[in-house]
Amino acid sequence: MAGSYSGESSTQRVEESVINDTTLKWGGVAVSSIFSLAVLGLIGYIVYAKVDFGLLQTIFPRFVDAYLLVLRIFVMGSVLSVIAGIFVGFGRVSSTFPTGAVAKGYVSFFRGTPLLFQIIIIYFGIPALWTGTFPIQDWEIPAAVIALTLNHAAYIGEAIRGGIGAVPEGQMEAARSLGMSYTQGMREVILPQAWRNALAAIGNDQVILVKDTSLLTVIAVPEIISVFRSVNSATFDPWTPIVLTAVAYLGITLPLGYVVSYLEDRADWGGETN
Incomplete structure (x- = not known):
């Protein structure tokens, strides 16, 4: 029972x-x-x-120009920030005191202060340090790329550091036992695995980089938000430029998301290796 x-x-x-x-x-x-x-x-x-479709047709070319400008800034900032972030990540795992301390200080500053503040420092501060006439004309775009690169290199460096930390220590020991130097072991064995571990975080950071270009409106870069503000103030019509603003940003972030997903699949993210 x-x-x-x-x-x-x-x-x-x-x-x-x-x-x-x-x-x-x-x-x-x-x-x-x-x-x-x-x-x-x-x-x-x-x-x-x-939505005013007559106004939509009128302002569409301006948004196309802003879209292409944001795309160029993103590509430059993305490539440079990934390259710089790899070196920052190496610095963060370095056992050498000056290298590790400098990398830690770099990450602490650029992650601990707002990106808008960093843009202001680079755009207004660097020319003010120059004696005489600042040699770079149209400083807005270079300042934007530099600020985005320095800021996002800190985040990518931390992602790389985490990716390296997730690789078992025995991998480096095995590489050294095969006669590789520390640098060769990092390049040939550790970094490919660390890249795979950090790929999701790096991809997410690149999407954030696209959205961070909206802050460039404060230094008069004619990007998407700047065009929206200009159209809205001239026409008092918020929704027509809002629609184009959303389409412009999604036109970058959605394909970027698919690219990141493709790279994760190619890396067999989370899968088992035979």
């Missing part, structure tokens, strides 16, 4: 668990469907009732 009662209780608990899981599943489907329909309805209302 006791065994029969215990078996019935176990069956009942399993059935209740299945019911709860099913309820949770369909509850999630219902909530997500309602949310999606609400968002689509709001977008449809905005496009139908708030």
